[in-house]
Structure formats: structure tokens, C-alpha cells
Amino acid sequence: MSLVEVAPRRGSLLRLVRSELRLVLGRRRNIVLLVGLSLVPLLLGTVLFLTQDTALDGQGPGFVGRVTGNGLFLVIASLFLCLPFLLPLTIGIASGDAIAGEASAGTLRYLLTVPVARGRLLAVKAVGALAFAASAVTAIAIVGVVAGAAFFGLRGITLLSGTTVPLGDGILRVAAVVVYVGLSMTGLVAVGLFFSTLTEVPVGAMAATVVTAIVCGVLDQLPQLATIAPALLTHHWLDFAEFLRLEPDWGVLGQGLALQAAWVAIFGALAWSRFTTADVSS
């Protein structure tokens, strides 16, 4: 009988991560989701471009009114519009599917008998889901910059205080906004992974994840719940606007990131304790 090598090889984790990224980012459903998100800045830019000489120019919620004056704001306005629902939806789909999708297809039992250690598989699934979240935010940013430049041109940003900073500084600030929004999604990814370990029905895990984000957003609006609001997943999501102040309030931004870290720690631990002990009978 030929010898079967059972020593783990160097680089094997990287090989699995590559395979997972190919699986997640190569999957048609996920590509459609990314294309759908990219359409937001494209459509928004088109609409604003076509209406810019009318009485409606300069109107709209959040940063929408500033887009016609500076294409860079198309990125910010698109992220602002996607944050309450579209981003949580797409990220909920990808992260809720991570484990539950493999369980429902039956491929989970074959991965585990290969064998892939359960902790390692969960970590790799987290990397895949985080990569998808990053791609989602990046897709909006890139299409936003390109469409914004084409429709309205890019120039130095006028901050919330009225000061205008040069284009280079402005691009850095917009990039910081994109990174902050991306990091704001990590807690949601952890929640999705946890729900994903609870069920063999991917749609259930996806729905629970999206609902978590929406419920947090709703509760955050209630003044009666102001005491628990700072702990809600979505509480600091819109604080990316700090980067548009002359002196960003780093304390607020730090709280936002710490909040995400806490959600990641709690739901990551829950997912780990559930997944490493669960019977796989799918």
C-alpha cells in the first residue's frame, strides 16, 4: 500500500482560502449581487446628471444634494443610500450562506471528512464572507468614483464646516469613509456566520442576519431606548461623516470600531462554540 502523507503541508491554509475566495467571488449569485450594488452609484449619478439643470438640483437627503457639485460625493451618497438596507441584505446573503449553504448542499460533511478542522473551516468561511463584504463596499466606491468623475468631475471637497480641502486630501477622506463603512460591516458578517451555524436552511440564516441589522436600525431610532442604543450594531454606521469634518472626532470613530469588534468577538465566539461541537447530520 502506498504511503499516505498525513503531515499538514506549508501553505495549505492559503490554498483553502484561495479556493474559498474563488467559490464565493466566482459564484454567479454573488456576482449578480455585486453588480446590483454597483448599479446604485451609476443610477444615482445618471438621475442627478439628467436633473442637474432643473429646480431639483442640490436637493435630496444626506449627501445627494452635493453630488452635482463634486463627483466624489457620489461615492458618499451611494454608501449613505445603501447602508440601511442594500448593504446589509447582500452581506447577510453571503455570510448567512457560508456554513448553512454547505450544510444544505451536503458538501459540509465531505469537507469535514477530508478532513478540514472545524475551527479552520469557520475561519476560512469568515475570510470568504469578509472578502465579499469588502468587495461590496469597494464595488460601490469604484463605480461611484468613475461615474462621479464622468458625470460631474472631481474636485476638492467642501467639508461640513464649509472649509474646502484640496482634491488629494478629499480623496483620502473618501477612502477613509469607504474603509470605515467596510469595517462597520464586520459585526454583521459575524452575526451572519453565527446564524449560519445554527441551521441547514441558508435562507433562514440570511433572513435572520438581515432582520438583525434592520431591527437594530429601527431600535436605534427610538428615544426610549437611548440607553441601549450605543450597543446596537448599526449605531455608529453613519458616523463615517466624521471624516468630512475638518477635525474628525476620533473618539466617535473609535467607539464605532470598538462596537464592531465587540459584536465580532461575541458572535464569533458563539459561532465557534456552536460549530465545533454540533452534530453534522445533513
Next chain:
Amino acid sequence: MTDRPTGAAPSGAAPVASEDADLAIRTDGLTKRFRSGQVAVAGIDLRVPRGAVYGFIGPNGSGKTTTIRMLLGLVRPTSGRAHLLGGAMPEAGAGVLPRVGALVEGPAFHPYLTGRANLGRLDASDATADPRTARQRADEALERVGLAAAAAKPYRQYSLGMKQRLGLAAALLRPRELLVLDEPTNGLDPQGTREVRNLVRELADHGTTVLVSSHLLAEIEQVCSHVGIMSGGHLLLQGDRAELTGRGLPRLSLQTSADHVGAAAEVLTGLGLTDVQTAGHTVSALLGAVPPEKVSAALVHAGVDLLGLEVRRPNLEQIFVELTGEGFDVAR
């Protein structure tokens, strides 16, 4: 079996007890009670010798798949222990499972990936596999199960039989010491079933231990060297197949013309055969120690028209019916 790797087994791999060295699978009091309270597996003691082709048979729902899931570390036993290639499962899985190829409860792959890409995905997740030979090993495995021509087709376009073959190819991605094949002939046509039997035989000839489960006794009975019979979560019987079937009592049955049935029965009784039964033109009885040629001579001597005569040892199915008092196709 001297080249069995022992060096790199990670922590948790129990030291191989000398008495276990010749057992590929050993369970002691292995039990699984589900949260619903249902006892799927009720304290079974499996002994699968190295090099054996072990037929793990029993009706649907008799606990075979749950047992296999516990062997592979997918499901935790409620009590009892399972050893696979000398390692205690599930703790020793990392060192043991790379040496085990498994097909559990039917094939399962990503529908939108091709057959070859699906094998690549499994190989990439194997921390101990050599990425440089991945493509070559995948192609060899596909060739071996007759899927080479469909390697570039998406899995969702595969027929049930092709899916089953891809499952077997995955189990054969690397040389294995043990193959655990749960219902490998499901969905295969008679030709495919024959091919699986030949594959199992060929692997066993090269020293691979094979545990093959089936709810269709006849399909695998002929390739097995050992047999374990499950029913209602219990292991009713296990051991060397020839020994088990040899243990059953041989029965002689003969055909004669309508008016000689009575005379034939008398001759059999006179020779000391027991449990004489007549049904239409057939008379049968337990042969006991009487040589069959003596029976035929006595029948001819008595002037009985002898139209046909055979001696049958009971097959596994009949042994099973004897043990349980039930048909084999009972699903509980």
C-alpha cells in the same frame, strides 16, 4: 501495513493498542441517542479487520449511516468509543481521516462547479495533499470511475449515476488505507453496480480495507469477506461471511409429479430429515447430516419421479429473516 505513517499524527491520536493493530475499525458500546430520544445506534461493537471487505448491511433506518457518521467524527456518540485505524474519533480525525476515503449518504457537490473543479475544491481543503499533483490525481480518479469524459461538465448536469461515481472519485483522490462507502450503489444501473463491485474487489486486492453499507443484501453479499448485520440500531451479527452462512442449516428441496409428493415426503422422513414441508410439487426438508446423494438414491429406489433436486445453504437474507423474524426491506 508496515508503512503506515505514524509520525505526524497530531495530538489526540491515541496510541495504537497491540490488539487493535489488525483492526481497521473498532467500536465499543457505540451509542447515539438523538435529542428526540430516539436511539439510532444502541451500543454496537464493530470489529472490522484490516484488509477486509466488510458488508455493513441492514434495512433503511437501522442505524448504519449514523454509525458511519460517528466513525467519521461528524456526529458525537452519546456513549461508547470509536477507533478508526487505531485513532480515537473524533479527536484523532486530523491524523486519521486523510487515510480514509468516504462516501456518506450519497454524493454532495457544488452544482455549479464542474466535476473536476469539485474534486479540486476537496483537494484544496486537504491540508495534507500535494497541490502539485492535484490535477493529475483528480483526472486519475475520474478515469477510474469512468467519468473522464464528463469531467468538464457542471455537476448539476450529471445523472444520478454520474453523481454517485463522482462521489467515489472523491473518495479515491488519494491512496487510502480505508474506504467507508455508504450505499455506493444507490442510483446505479445493474452495469454501474457491477462496476462498483469490481472496483471494491480491486481496491481490496491492493490491501485497502473497505466498509461498504447497503440495504440491498444481494448487491454486496458476493464481494464481502466479512458481514455485520444491523437492525433497529443493534448489531445482530458480525463475522466472516463464509462462517456465518455456513452456520445456517442446509435445506434440500425436490420437485416430483403430483401423485408422488406423499411418497417423497415419506422417504425423506424415513431417512431422518426434519421439518419436512410440501408445497405443490415441491417437497423440502432440513438435510441435517444426511448426504444428499443418499437422498436421491433412496428416492429413485422408492420409485419416486425425481424432476429436480437441490441443496441450498441459507443466504444472508434468510439468516437475517431468521434472526429478526422480519423481511429485510422493513424500514423503521
